Amino acid sequence: MRVAVIGLGKVGVPLAARVASRGHTVAGCDLDPDVVALVNRGQSPIQGEEGLDEAIQTAVRSGNLEATTDTAGAVRRSEMAVVIVPVLLTPDKQADLSMIESAAADVAGGLQKGSLVIFETTLPVGTTRNRLGPVLERGSGLRAGADFFLAFSPERVFSGRVLRDLSTYRKVTGGIDEASTEAAARFYEETLGVPPLSVRDAETAEFSKLAELTYRDVNIALANELAMCAQRGGVDVLQAIAAANSQPFSHIHEPGVGVGGHCVPVNPWFLINGLGPAPIARLARQTNDGMAQEATRLLEKALDGLDSRTVLILGLA
Numbered sequence: 001m002r003v004a005v006i007g008l009g010k011v012g013v014p015l016a017a018r019v020a021s022r023g024h025t026v027a028g029c030d031l032d033p034d035v036v037a038l039v040n041r042g043q044s045p046i047q048g049e050e051g052l053d054e055a056i057q058t059a060v061r062s063g064n065l066e067a068t069t070d071t072a073g074a075v076r077r078s079e080m081a082v083v084i085v086p087v088l089l090t091p092d093k094q095a096d097l098s099m100i101e102s103a104a105a106d107v108a109g110g111l112q113k114g115s116l117v118i119f120e121t122t123l124p125v126g127t128t129r130n131r132l133g134p135v136l137e138r139g140s141g142l143r144a145g146a147d148f149f150l151a152f153s154p155e156r157v158f159s160g161r162v163l164r165d166l167s168t169y170r171k172v173t174g175g176i177d178e179a180s181t182e183a184a185a186r187f188y189e190e191t192l193g194v195p196p197l198s199v200r201d202a203e204t205a206e207f208s209k210l211a212e213l214t215y216r217d218v219n220i221a222l223a224n225e226l227a228m229c230a231q232r233g234g235v236d237v238l239q240a241i242a243a244a245n246s247q248p249f250s251h252i253h254e255p256g257v258g259v260g261g262h263c264v265p266v267n268p269w270f271l272i273n274g275l276g277p278a279p280i281a282r283l284a285r286q287t288n289d290g291m292a293q294e295a296t297r298l299l300e301k302a303l304d305g306l307d308s309r310t311v312l313i314l315g316l317a
Helices: 012-021 033-040 052-062 071-076 098-108 127-140 162-166 178-192 202-233 237-244 268-275 279-289 291-303
Strands: 002-006 025-029 065-068 080-083 116-119 149-152 172-175
Touching: 002 012, 002 071, 002 098, 012 025, 012 052, 012 065, 012 162, 012 178, 025 071, 033 052, 033 065, 052 065, 052 162, 065 071, 071 098, 080 098, 098 127, 116 127, 116 178, 127 149, 127 202, 149 178, 149 202, 172 178, 172 202, 202 237, 202 268, 202 279, 202 291, 268 279, 279 291
Parallel strands: 002 025, 002 080, 025 065, 080 116, 116 149
Antiparallel strands: 149 172
C-alpha cells in the first residue's frame, strides 16, 4: 500500500514510521525542508520518543519511507493520505483552520479517483464533511463519497510513547458515508495491526475526541478547585485526595498549576464555541487557565512579594 502522511510532527512522524514498519511505502510530507532532510537522512525530527530514532532509520534504509515537501506529488503517487497538521485557536477562542485547509488544498492537487483521505487532527464537529471535504472537491474536481473516500480518525496517543500507543490503542474511525468508514477501518487494521473502533459517521468520531479531552479538562479543574478550597481550610489536599481515592468510585486527579500540552488547553474550546453552551466545560477551562495566577499569588504570599526575586521554573513548556 502506498501512503502519504501529511504533517511530520509529533504524531505524523511516528505514524509514518509505524506504517512503514508494516511493509508499506510511505511518503512523509512537510513544508519544512529541514524536517524533510532529517527524515531522509534516517533521523527523527522529534526527540524523546521511545524507539522512534531506530524506527525512522530502519524505515528509510529499507526504502519504505521517504520525505518530501511536494505534498501533491506524494498524494498523486499514493492510495491513502493521512493529514495531521495543527489547528490552533484564534484570539477569540475559535478554531483556526487555516493550516489544515491549506494542507487539504495541497492534498487535493494530487488526489486520484478511488483514494482515501483521513484527517487525524482534532477538529470541531462537522469540519471533515463541511469544511475540508469541499476544499478537497474544489481542488481535485472529484466528489467526496462518489469519487474518493473521506473519513476522520482522531489521534489518541501520548507523547513519549506514541509508537507503543499506535500499536495498542484502537483507532476510532468515522467516515462521511458507510463506505468511507469501512475503508478507513481497513486501512488502520492493515497498517497498524490493531482492530479499529468504527462509529456511525465522521461527526461522531470528531465528537468522541472532544468528549475525551473535555472529560480530562473538567476532572483536572475539579482537582484544582479542591486544592484551592483545601488551601483556604488549611488541609493537605494531596493526602485528602489519596484518602478519597481509596473509595473505588473516586478517581480524583492531582491538582497543579494548570493544564499543559498541545490538546487539552485548546480543543475543549471547539466544543464550547462550536456546539455550546457548555457551561461546565467553559468553567473548567477558566479554572485551569487561572491556576498559574493562583500559584503566583501563593508564591508571593510565601515569599512576602516577588519584587527583585529570582524564580527558577523547572519544566517550562
